[in-house]
Amino acid sequence: AQRVTQPEKLLSVFKGAPVELKCNYSYSGSPELFWYVQYSRQRLQLLLRHISRESIKGFTADLNKGETSFHLKKPFAQEEDSAMYYCALSSTSGSRLTFGEGTQLTVNP
C-alpha cells in the first residue's frame, strides 16, 4: 500500500529563514514523488517532482530512498511562499496519486 506522511500540519518561519517541509513515504516499488502547492483561494498546482531534479521558486527536494523521504527545502523563505504544501506519491507504472496530510507554511515578515 502507498502511504505519505507529512508530520507537521503547521510550520511557521520568518522571512529569510531556511525552511524544510518533511515528507516520508512507504511504497514497495519505485515511487514517483511530487510536491504540490495550494496558495490561498487558488487551485492545487504542481511545484516540483523528483524525476526532473529542478528547482522551482527556490525550492528543491531530493528523493532519499534509504530514508524513504522527499523533504522540500528552501534556503531563504519569502512571504509569498505562505501556502499549503502537499507531498504526493505515484507508482511509476500507475497514475493514481496518494497525498500526504499537507503542511500549512506561514512565512512571517
Add this chain to the structure above:
Amino acid sequence: GAVVSQHPSWVICKSGTSVKIECRSLDFQATTMFWYRQFPKQSLMLMATSNEGSKATYEQGVEKDKFLINHASLTLSTLTVTSAHPEDSSFYICSARDPLQGNNEQFFGPGTRLTVL
C-alpha cells in the same frame, strides 16, 4: 499549460436531491480523470479514477451507486452525487492527466463546494 475547469464552483442543495459536477480539460484530451474529496483542513482523498469510454475505478469504501461517474468524452467527466445527504457536504476536486506529456503529473480543477441542507 494544461487547464482543468469545474462547474459549478459551489452548489447548495436539499437533502435527497442529486447534484452533478462537471470536470473539463480545456486544452488537452484527458483519457483519465480523477475525483477527490477534501474535508476542511484535511488532505485530498481519491474517490475514483474515471476512464474515458469505460467504467470508473472506485477506491475502497466509496459507494459507486452513490457517486456516479461518467467519462463520455476525452474532455469531460461528470460526478453525480445521488440522493445527497448532509454528510456528503464537502469540497470535490477533479484532476486530469495529459497523456501526451508522458508523465504522471495531474492538473487540478478549482474544486466544487457542495453543501447539502
